[in-house]
Amino acid sequence: MMHINTYMYSLVVFTGGPHNFHELEEFVEDAGGLIIQRDTFSVHRGQYFLRNEVRVLCIIPSADEETLRETARRIKGEIEGLDVNQDVLERIKSLLEVYDRLAEEPSWTPGDEIVADDGLLDEMVDMELIERRKMGHRVEYRLL
Known part of the structure; x- marks a missing residue:
């Protein structure tokens, strides 16, 4: 997995529920990061609705990546790094x-x-x- 450490930033994806998502947005902004893209979608099993989810592509200073992961876990989401060329x-x-x-x-x-x-x-x-x-x-x- 390659991060943008060359520029002291990491490119990551958050996936989780929309509940308390504003906390993650505030963290990214306060850390000097940037949300590049946000998608909201519904998860279904057959005809039954299970939940709404948010998937966000963001850039975060590498030094704050672990704190971002902790914030994501606290709001029931997860962070994964991206492999980029x-x-x-x-x-x-x-x-x-x-x-x-x-x-x-x-x-x-x-x-x-x-x-x-x-x-x-x-x-x-x-x-x-x-x-x-x-x-x-x-x-x-x-x-x-």
Whole structure:
């Protein structure tokens, strides 16, 4: 299993119930991590509903990974690391750089001041990590 330790972050997946999930979200945010994707789904056996579950892909500082695992266990969930290739690592590093750049300035930042490869800003808008607006001929971004 490869973690993003090269950049002092780990890419992990949380799976568990939605009850008290806000505690995990708060922990990730307070630790300086980032939730990249969140999916909610229902588990059924035949025609019978069993439970709702949440599956979340997030980036967390490697130093906080064990505490994240403890938090997940406490709210009846689990954390698993992901095996990722070098291209994914580079893409995530770029995403974190853009996120950190936008976190420096709470207001709108012109797109030409953000160093990002083609399509990354659009992907981040689609993932609802950032928002975009047009001001005349200029496109600006900020964190949601």
